[in-house]
Amino acid sequence: MDFLSSLFSFAYQAGDAFAFLVLSACGLAVIFGMMGVINLAHGEFILCGAYVSTSATHLGVPLPVSILLGTLVAGAVGMLLERAIIRHLYDRPLDTIVVTWGVSMIATQGTLILLGSTMQGTGTPFGSIEVGGYGYSVYRLVLMAAAVATLAVLWLIFTRTRFGILARATIQVPHIAEALGVNTSLVYSLTFGLGAGLAGLCGGLYAPTMTLVPTMGSAFVVEAFVTVVVGGADIFLGTAPAAAILAVVKAALTSWEGQLAGQIGLLVAVIIVIRVLPRGLTGFILRERA
Amino acid sequence: MQDRASGVLAALGTLLLLSGAAIAEEKGPIKMGVLEDQSGDFAVATIGKVHGIQLAADEINAAGGIDGRKLELDIYDTQSDNRRYQEFMRRVLQRDKVDVVFAGFSSASREAYRPIVDQFKGLAFYNNQYEGGVCDANMIVTGAVPEQQFSTLIPYMMEKFGKNVYTIAADYNFGQISAEWVRDIVKENGGTMAGEEFIPLGVSQFSQTIQNIQKAKPDFLVTLLVGTAQASYYEQAVSANLHVPMASSVNVGQGYEHKRFKPPSLANMYVTTNWIEEVDNPASKAFVEKWHKKFPDEPYINQEAENSYIAVYLYKQMVERAHSTDHDAIRKVIAEGDVCMDAPEGHVCIDPKSQHMSHTIYLAKVNEDHSISFPKVWDDIKPYWLGEVGCDLTKENPEAQYTPSDNPKKSGG
Numbered sequence: 001m002d003f004l005s006s007l008f009s010f011a012y013q014a015g016d017a018f019a020f021l022v023l024s025a026c027g028l029a030v031i032f033g034m035m036g037v038i039n040l041a042h043g044e045f046i047l048c049g050a051y052v053s054t055s056a057t058h059l060g061v062p063l064p065v066s067i068l069l070g071t072l073v074a075g076a077v078g079m080l081l082e083r084a085i086i087r088h089l090y091d092r093p094l095d096t097i098v099v100t101w102g103v104s105m106i107a108t109q110g111t112l113i114l115l116g117s118t119m120q121g122t123g124t125p126f127g128s129i130e131v132g133g134y135g136y137s138v139y140r141l142v143l144m145a146a147a148v149a150t151l152a153v154l155w156l157i158f159t160r161t162r163f164g165i166l167a168r169a170t171i172q173v174p175h176i177a178e179a180l181g182v183n184t185s186l187v188y189s190l191t192f193g194l195g196a197g198l199a200g201l202c203g204g205l206y207a208p209t210m211t212l213v214p215t216m217g218s219a220f221v222v223e224a225f226v227t228v229v230v231g232g233a234d235i236f237l238g239t240a241p242a243a244a245i246l247a248v249v250k251a252a253l254t255s256w257e258g259q260l261a262g263q264i265g266l267l268v269a270v271i272i273v274i275r276v277l278p279r280g281l282t283g284f285i286l287r288e289r290a
Numbered sequence: 291m292q293d294r295a296s297g298v299l300a301a302l303g304t305l306l307l308l309s310g311a312a313i314a315e316e317k318g319p320i321k322m323g324v325l326e327d328q329s330g331d332f333a334v335a336t337i338g339k340v341h342g343i344q345l346a347a348d349e350i351n352a353a354g355g356i357d358g359r360k361l362e363l364d365i366y367d368t369q370s371d372n373r374r375y376q377e378f379m380r381r382v383l384q385r386d387k388v389d390v391v392f393a394g395f396s397s398a399s400r401e402a403y404r405p406i407v408d409q410f411k412g413l414a415f416y417n418n419q420y421e422g423g424v425c426d427a428n429m430i431v432t433g434a435v436p437e438q439q440f441s442t443l444i445p446y447m448m449e450k451f452g453k454n455v456y457t458i459a460a461d462y463n464f465g466q467i468s469a470e471w472v473r474d475i476v477k478e479n480g481g482t483m484a485g486e487e488f489i490p491l492g493v494s495q496f497s498q499t500i501q502n503i504q505k506a507k508p509d510f511l512v513t514l515l516v517g518t519a520q521a522s523y524y525e526q527a528v529s530a531n532l533h534v535p536m537a538s539s540v541n542v543g544q545g546y547e548h549k550r551f552k553p554p555s556l557a558n559m560y561v562t563t564n565w566i567e568e569v570d571n572p573a574s575k576a577f578v579e580k581w582h583k584k585f586p587d588e589p590y591i592n593q594e595a596e597n598s599y600i601a602v603y604l605y606k607q608m609v610e611r612a613h614s615t616d617h618d619a620i621r622k623v624i625a626e627g628d629v630c631m632d633a634p635e636g637h638v639c640i641d642p643k644s645q646h647m648s649h650t651i652y653l654a655k656v657n658e659d660h661s662i663s664f665p666k667v668w669d670d671i672k673p674y675w676l677g678e679v680g681c682d683l684t685k686e687n688p689e690a691q692y693t694p695s696d697n698p699k700k701s702g703g
Contacts, residue, residue: 016497120549120551121525124526128529128531134530135531136531216494219519
């Protein structure tokens with residue numbers, strides 16, 4: 001029983017870290033992996049999702065609906081941003097870094113000026129369960145399920161829908177796709193919107209568990225980038241396994257020596273992976289297959 | 291040789307210019323540099339400090355200024371970034387040539403700018419509670435220190451809840467030194483540390499920390515978490531059904547978490563603070579009222595806001611008694627030992643040895659519905675510790691920071 005409860009505890013901690021890494025990284029991974037754009041405003045899409053969903057909850061909208069609302073609003077803002085700015089910079093990838101960084105600063109400071117330094121939280125729903133003498137938050141189990149569901153839905157979108165096939169075609173050989181009648185500019189917009197929406201989803205899901213402030217996006221960004229860097233360009237071959245490995249590393253080190261060790265372990269893992277596998281896990285897995 | 295002559299000439303010229311400036315200055319306004327975080331991770335707790343300074347400056351100017359001179363503010367947003375502090379501190383001291391600077395929230399930022407204040411012989415007010423120990427004649431500290439916040443709080447908690455204590459603290463100078471204080475006081479009172487964890491700034495996910503605490507089963511938990519990311523701890527602890535009593539020197543009085551989070555995530559938290567807007571006395575009521583008249587949208591008036599407001603009036607008193615903004619003259623006034631005033635929190639005085647301030651310390655308890663009650667109040671707690679370990683700024687100026695394990699008394703014997 002004691003063994004079982006510590007097993008559950010480790011699985012819970014690793015699952016919790018996995019959910020955090022997957023949810024915070026998959027929006028970034030879609031935009032980077034599919035479009036090659038390094039989106040430094042990723043944290044601010046998360047902020048957008050969190051603020052929209054929390055405001056909706058305060059207005060009496062049920063939580064799942066308000067999370068969906070946050071996702072949609074973040075996605076719409078993402079598409080707008082792509083139309084207005086990002087699309088003019090597709091052949092200048094370094095400039096997109098600077099531009100999205102600028103957007104991120106404007107968004108953070110704009111939120112501070114317009115909405116003030118903080119927003120009241122909504123409280124975490126569902127309470128807790130007890131296993132082997134420890135209390136566990138049920139909502140965090142929901143977050144784990146949400147992470148897995150998000151991956152599953154993304155997989156269905158990219159492999160089973162017309163949009164997914166067109167998107168992959170456009171990303172692979174844009175000119176041929178265009179010649180075959182694909183509206184590539186729409187595909188780019190939608191893909192960027194999808195990435196932004198996923199960030200919004202992450203914000204909406206984590207909003208009930210966190211402090212709501214204009215800088216909250218930065219709490220996700222480091223982990224998101226670490227996961228994407230370790231994973232490489234592909235979400236399913238890269239981001240998901242990367243998140244799983246990093247989650248185990250982080251959970252093990254945090255339970256052994258505390259948060260500092262967990263953070264150090266995460267970053268050391270990244271350094272090792274970049275040194276050994278320059279194209280991330282994606283490159284590794286694809287080479288193995290070939 | 292010629293170089294030397296021109297050097298002397300230049301020095302003479304500068305001297306003339308300076309004395310010219312000094313004469314003009316006597317009639318001109320008194321300039322105060324204000325370096326506070328109005329954006330970034332700490333903005334929640336510090337925007338109110340700027341408002342406090344503005345409120346006091348407006349009142350003082352409306353009543354005829356300081357010694358007949360207007361008080362002028364040069365306000366910079368330091369963006370919760372230590373490098374900005376260094377940059378702007380150089381700017382206000384060298385370019386704006388201010389008479390005094392009010393600066394800093396985090397201890398990291400204070401230690402980032404303090405060498406610059408020392409280098410240019412500036413005078414800086416640090417209006418923030420902190421881990422204590424700064425023995426520097428160029429600094430005046432109006433915030434509360436550990437002998438005021440921990441020597442009251444920890445024994446109270448140990449008596450009420452038990453002697454097994456767990457600390458979680460932000461992993462930088464403030465958290466490390468404060469945790470050292472807690473450890474020492476717990477030991478002195480015959481208690482034990484059930485555990486200690488230092489959390490890097492910016493960490494927002496606490497499941498493992500929460501489990502470690504559940505495992506250690508402490509009688510109460512000391513939370514020394516800093517910044518908005520770390521504040522996510524409370525919500526996550528309650529959702530994991532961790533309801534251990536909490537003690538803190540920074541929550542409520544600084545980040546007003548009881549207003550920002552949904553009850554009951556902060557219930558059963560005990561905080562020692564030198565003032566918060568819930569303090570129920572006529573002076574405080576009047577203070578809150580005039581504050582809201584000027585800043586109707588202020589989400590909360592915290593202890594650092596009150597400290598900042600008081601500090602402007604204390605500076606006014608020092609300048610008026612010294613008839614000058616000259617720092618040596620001001621320190622002579624402080625050395626008289628009676629720079630005091632009646633503040634919203636009660637009567638406060640500047641201690642000449644350490645240039646820190648005495649405080650009324652309120653024990654604030656957060657109730658189930660996040661209302662505040664005050665089970666205990668300690669009047670006139672002096673910042674005695676620096677004097678005890680051998681800091682005496684009326685005699686010498688070491689420009690150093692001491693800690694319980696590193697101070698002149700320790701190294702001397």
